[in-house]
Amino acid sequence: MISRLLIANRGEIAVRVARACRELGIEVVAVYSTADRGSAVVDLADESVHIGPPAPRRSYLYVPSIVEAALRTGADAIHPGYGFLSEDPDFAEICAAEGLTFVGPPPAVMQQMGNKATARRLMADAGLPLLPGVVEPVRTADEAREVAARIGYPVIIKAAAGGGGRGMTVVHDAADLAAAYTSTRATARAVFGDPSVYVERYLPGARHVEVQVLCDTHGNGLYLGERDCSLQRRHQKLLEEGPAGHLSPQQRADIGRLAVRGALSVGYTGAGTMEFLVDGSGAAYFMEMNARIQVEHPVTELLTGVDLVREQLLVASGRRLQLRQEDVVPRGAAIECRINAEDPTRGFAPAPGRLDVLRVPDGPWTRFDTGYRQGDVVSPDYDSLLGKLVVWAPDREQAIRRMDRALAETRVEGPGVRTTIALHRALLRDPDVCADRHDVQFVDRRLPELLARAASLAEDPVPGIPAPHRPSLQLVQTPAGDARPAPSTP
Incomplete structure (x- = not known):
């Protein structure tokens, strides 16, 4: 059983993981940037480590600091939460190499399913239904145009490495496809570091x-x-x-x-x-x-x-x-x-x-x-x-x-x-x-x-609930989940 876990995240998901650890008897190590000093998860943790300035690439996305914090505090596992490093197969591999349990799927599986084009091919092989389109990235605007003509408009161009709702463009007309292909590739390169895109049929009213x-x-x-x-x-x-x-x-x-x-x-x-x-x-x-x-x-x-x-x-x-x-x-x-x-x-x-x-x-x-x-x-x-x-x-x-x-x-x-x-x-x-x-x-x-x-x-009053400007005793939720009174406003 995991005995001491480092949470490589912040905010509500870090608090959520810390609470689950508490109930399982797992010790908690929190990491925090300068902006999150004194945050709720820091108060919940058995130990906390400062990992850098507010910028994520110098703190929550900076793998050396995360891994060093885990090793220095004696953690035997890392939970990445969502976002940040949660779907980074390289990070999961580094954890394994350092003897740290990564709470998530194996790196190879993460690599496969993190690429939408590859995931489509694998799921098609497993018998899952797909919308008409291609399972491999398209290399040129002409190739994208040929795919769209074959499957019919509207189509959607998606970043193969995309996620979080970014890197997707719906195209309703062939005249707009080349520009959409170029802009989606540019977005994919800028946001995900991979310009690969694929094309599938867009499903209106889905x-x-x-x-x-x-x-x-x-x-x-x-x-x-x-x-x-x-x-x-x-x-x-x-x-x-x-x-x-x-x-x-x-x-x-x-x-x-x-x-x-x-x-x-x-x-x-x-x-x-x-x-x-x-x-x-x-x-x-x-x-x-x-x-x-x-x-x-x-x-x-x-x-x-x-x-x-x-x-x-x-x-x-x-x-x-x-x-x-x-x-x-x-x-x-x-x-x-x-x-x-x-x-x-x-x-x-x-x-x-x-x-x-x-x-x-x-x-x-x-x-x-x-x-x-x-x-x-x-x-x-x-x-x-x-x-x-x-x-x-x-x-x-x-x-x-x-x-x-x-x-x-x-x-x-x-x-x-x-x-x-x-x-x-x-x-x-x-x-x-x-x-x-x-x-x-x-x-x-x-x-x-x-x-x-x-x-x-926004101004709709609710019976029994004081309006914001009225004096009231406000109950403030604490990390432990109980409530404490806050001073009344004048």
Whole structure:
């Protein structure tokens, strides 16, 4: 069993991993940049190590500092969280070479599944359905044009090494293809260091459905239901929910079995996510795999009662899965809203600053995962995620109402700080979202209308909840999960 683990990350996922370690009796080593000195995970850790200045490439992405910190503190394992080094096969190989357990899949598997073109070829070999297109990168604009003519427009050009919703361009007309090919390659080179792109048929009106899989090192695998992530802006997820209500029970089981088959075919181990596009008939097409824990994993945890980070740590320790597929019975409905320090009215520009007020919601089946506390500063050097608000209810309608209530209770204030809270409330009150009639283009198509609704909801009072300017005793969540009173404002 892992005895001492270094968390190579920051923010809410670092806190989440630290809590799982505590419950398993694993000692925690936190690393932090200058900007994160005194952060929540540092307070939770048994030991902490300063690894550099705020810039990620000189701290959280600087492998020598991470590995040195692990070796110097006697850690025997590293958990990368998500983002940063979580899908870097070279980092995983270095960990292995230094005798450190990497909490994630083998480096070779990460390498294969991290390249979308290679992943498509491997999943096609495993029998997973793909959208029409090519499984290898296209080398010229003329080659891309030939592929598009063969499979039909619209098409989407994707960076082979892409991720996080970047490096994708939809093309509706042949006249626009050459320019789209050139710009997508340029983006891929700049963002991912690899200009390779491939072409596949674009599926209008599609839903984005992902399946949570869990595999051990003994050849066992299972799926833990699915999540619908269709509410996104420019391929960046805003809100996730489960189960995918537009799938029938049979379609749900079929997509789950496909996901496990694909994961086991490449020797995957640990927690991972197989992502699919689903058309109006419920037919699913493999899109990509995320070889790590997902931001939205709490949705699955609330639906199944399975602690995914705990399972990651047990699998990395060599344990066999104790769950069988028939033991996994998702119940009710769960929704997660990503609360970002962004200004939706300014193109979702980052809006960092000091958190003078951070009041998180409470109540039945309401969870708020965050790495921040009142008084902390949200740095412009990192991702804008403030926290993840997650609720569970017996059905989707109740979950929507619960989430709206929880969002209304949430208060995040400080100089220059703006959030996506009101936009989430606008989404949850939209008739098409309530009726589960949205698709992956919904937010981009309806954004002006959603922003107008969000503006009115930003000042919407909720009975029993004091307005921000009124004197009140604010409860502030601490890293240990309890509450302490904050001084009343004058």
